[in-house]
Every structure is written in structure tokens, then in C-alpha cells.
Amino acid sequence: MTILTILTSPDKPRPAVFDRLGDDAEVRWVEADTLAAALPGSDALLMWDFFSTALEDAFPTADRLSWVHAASAGVDSLRFRRLVDSDVTVTNAHGVFDQAIAEYVLGVVLMFAKRSVESLELQRDHVWHRRETETVAGTRALVVGTGGIGRRTARLLRAFGVDVVGAATHARAGDADFSRIIDSAHLGEHLSSVDWLINAAPLTDATRGMFDASVFAQLPSTARFVSIGRGASTKTDDLLAALSDGTIAGAGLDVVDPEPLPPGHPLWDAPNTLITAHLSGDTEGWTDRLAQQFLTHWDRWVAGEPFPQTVDLRAGYVPSET
Template sequence: MTTGTPPQPSGAPSAPRLVVLHGGELPPGRERIDGRPGLGAVDYATADTLGDALPGARVLLVWDLFTEALTAAWPKADALEWVHAATTGVDNLMFPGLVESGTAVTNSRGVFDRPIAETVLGFVISFAKGLHITRDLQRERTWKWRETEPVAGRHALVIGTGGIGRAIARMLSAAGMTVEGAGRTPRTGDPDFGTVVEASLAVPGAGLREALPRADYVVAAAPLTPATRELIGAEALGLMRPTARLINVGRGPTVVEEDLVRALRSGDIAGAALDVFAAEPLPPDSPLWSMPQVIVSPHMSGDVEGWKDELVRLFLDELDRYLAGEPLRNVVDKRRGYPAGH
């Protein structure tokens, strides 16, 4: 069964043991983890050694951000009560064994909200003011005067109404743009989006079918779920304005890249700024690299100075709650694949 409230320490005399799954780079300031009052032994494991480290462990910190190692090692998780992900997206952890178990999952919601929103605003300004074009012309030593587009008054559709989507909406609104959202539950009067439409193409005359043709910028900021996987393909791109730009700071598989390349080549949309991709790193032979109307960013939209320290701080706050028998904050609804309240 999936539980909305995480299990608390069992009351056994021994302090709970923690396993930190990493990919070679350890969390900064690890002494803050190792010496935590009330915590037992701390073992550091990689994907290759996770299976040996899991037996008897009650807490797992997934520091290897996109690993799927827990899926293979899951049969060894005989005492695991809580898994914490040092990411916002947890799609790599939503395998049936964990979803069906009583093990709680938390994520790092909140750490990346404003940095990603700042990146999205940067992409919008770059497109509107042609900053990437200006840079290219500078390299060619070409002086070419041209008019640019305004930012204020343009309309953005943000797909994903969680914390990141809301931070994006507030940032774009502050720049003078009008913003609407697309999420799981349509509504009006939302404090950040005003109107939220259903994030689906299956709603005749409503949902994305109605919203996409209104948008100058379509921002994908949703978690990867069965409902959002390949949501932005040929059909969605065909509904966008020829002058519109797509910005993806959510998950790569939300966009069908082959369809996006075709839409860009045919002029169905004007450009794209992509921070995430179906395969990462983006393969060298991808046509996206050389398309002049595309900005390729290497999955770094939320990575500002000090972000790893913030991830550790958030985990330690959750760990202290766990050790004290208090409810955890960022509990993920495992059936939906993201925290409750999105």
C-alpha cells in the first residue's frame, strides 16, 4: 500500500542506519550527516555496492541524482522506511516495488524553484531581445542593427503548477507578462496563474487545445508522469503559434524531440530553449545543437551557487524530523509521482 504519512522509527534500541547512494561525488559537509544525534551508522554506496549496503538500513539518501540503481537493489531493502531524493523529480524512483511498499519517499521540493524561474526569464529575454543572435554576430564581427520584441504584454503558458511552475509564473508576471497554467485540476482565480486549464490534449475545445494557440511562450515545468510523457509532440506543436517558443525545464521525455525538430525546421514554431533532453548528455549528432533558433542548456537551470549545500540542509531538516518521530514535509504521493498539493 502507498502511504501518505511516512512510517516513523520503529522504536528499536539501535539507532537507524542511513545509506547514502552517490555517483562518486559525496554530499558537501558530510560530517553534518555522519555525526547527526540519534542516527546510527552511515554507509556510502555507489550503484555497484548499493545491494550490499541496503540490508538493515532504514533510511536511504539518493544523492546520485538520476540513478535507477535502487530498482535492481530493491530486493535487498529489507528494513527501508524512508527514501529521500536530492532532486525535485522522482520519476527514476517510481518503480512498482517502491510504489507498492510502505516506504515513504520525499523529494527536495523548494530548492530549485527560484533558480529555475530565473533561467526561464533569461530564456524569454534572450529570445525577445535576440541576445543569442547578438552573440553570434559579435563572433562574426558583424554590426547589424535590428528591432527586438517586447517582453511585457506577451503571454506565457506554464505546464506544471507545482512549486517550480508557480515560481516561474510569479517571475514572468513581474516582467509584465500575462501567465496561465496547465495542471491536473482546471480552475479559475488561482493566485499565481489566474486560470489553470487541464494539461491534456484530450479535452475537446478546452485544456491545452484552447491554451496553446494563445501562448507566445510555452514553458514545460511538469514532473514526468504517464500523463506528461510525450505530451508535447506533433499535435501540441501544431497548435502553437508560428511565432511561439517552447521552453523545457521539466523533464526531457515530456517533449518528442523528433517532432520538435520537424516543427522547428518547418517554421511551425519560432524557437526552443531546452534544459532537459530524452538522452543526456545530448548526443553529438542531434540536430538541435546546430539549429540557430534553439538554445541548448546542459540540465543546469536550477544549479546556482550553493545548491548542493541547500540540498543537504533540506535533507537534514527532514532527517531530524524522522529521528524525532515527526511528520516529514516533502512527502511524495507515489501514485501520482510528485508531492501532494501539486
């Protein structure tokens, strides 16, 4: 009989729609400390606890595993050598979070342009203070990462009149969502006129620590940094310094390093900075959407049909069709 192992955690909900998985398989619900014992004989693994790093240590016990699904957009916790070199097919939550995260980015951009945080502070202090705000039309955004989330972000920003350039592993012109795409290896050459630098990149060897002091120094002092990719792609100390000394004008951070950000960390008090708890994709019903996506994949797998897309673990993301 087919065996499906589901890695969960005490705080993760168990969607009722998963009950039907038992019609096609033996389902093993496990937590990180029992994953290794459950993997022998397992044909498929659902990483429902998508923040867990337990699979790397448990993977040697997987003697029959052919498919791993991560209920997340990022797959950096799965990019360990044994899995990368294996024949196991990996899928992820590609597409589930695109709209929600793009809306978050747009909201941060508008918040900075319209000085919303300052307005709330004035309201709390009962101060009537008229001042000018900014318009986003005519500004320029550089979105690093041209996958589904980056593309949806570009579409929303373009609808507000923002010129959006993308950065990816290869430069190209004539893209449907970006005015052009630059080579991210030459990021520094394209920063001098950027108003909004947006990190939507997967975490790979190339992007780890990408956003550092040299990048921030090449931005205009009026630029803002918005990060919804992975915290480790930004050098936190460099970002903190850039915010503190006015090298850049502000930051909207849904991901940070370390994460969770410890109480008392100086980034909490950085000037002109909004920090949220890695929640940009967590709109109402998001776990239901993740569950439904997995069930759709499951039905394909049981029927022997191909998945709509798979992850290239060596690259660290689902290859773009564009």
C-alpha cells in the same frame, strides 16, 4: 541502531555537514553496484546520486526501509511498482530549485525577446546592426506544471507583465499565481494564442511524450518552447521537425531526450535553439542547500516528527497546497 544508507557516485561531493549523521546512525556510503548489499537492515536511504536508477533492482533486499529521500525535484526514477505499492515514505528536494529554475526560464524568455544570441554573433563578427527587439509585457505564457517550480516561474514572468496561464490535472479559476489553470488533458484547446509554452511538468505516464507534433502545430509560428521539466515529456523528433520547418520560432532546452544529448545529434544544430546541460537549478551553493534540506528532514525523522511535505509516488510529485 538506526542505519542510513547514502547512495552516491564517484563524482558526487560528500558534504562535511553530513558528518553529524553518525551521531544518530550507522551511515553506509555506497555506489550503485553495492546498493543491494547495503540495503538489508537500512532504515533510511538518501539518493544523493539522484540520477541513479539502481534502487529498482536493489529494492527487493530492503527489509526494513521506511524512508527514501531523493536529492532532486524529479522522482521518476523512483516510480517503480514495488516502491509505489510499499509503505515507504518518499521525500524530495521540493522547493530547493524553484527560484533558480524560474530565473533560468525568465532568462531564456528575455534572451529570445531581446535577440541576445544574435547580438553575440554580430559582436563576434564585429558587425554593428541595429534592429528591433520584442517586449515581453503583454505576451502570454502557458506553464505546464503548477508545482513549486511552475509557480515561481509564473511569479517572475508576471512581474514582467506576462499573462501566465497554468496547466494541471484539474482546471480551476482564481489562483494566486496564474490568471487561470486549465486541464492539461485539453492542452491543445489553449495553444493558439500562446507566446511561451513552458514545460515544468513532472514525468508521469500522462506527461511522457506530451509535447509532440500536434502540440507544436497548434502554437503560433512565433511561439517559443522552454523545457525545464523532463526530457522524455517531449518527443524529440517532433520538436526538431517543428524547429526546422518553422512551425515554432525557437526553443530553450535544459532537458532533452536522450540525455546527455550525443555529439552529432541534429538537435544541436536546430535553428533558434538554446541547449544547456540540465543545469537550470545548479546555482552556486546548490549542493549545500540540498544537504541542509536533508539534514532538516533527518532531524524531524529522528525526532519522530512529520515531514513538511511528502511525494505522492502514484501521482509523481508533491501534491500542491494551493
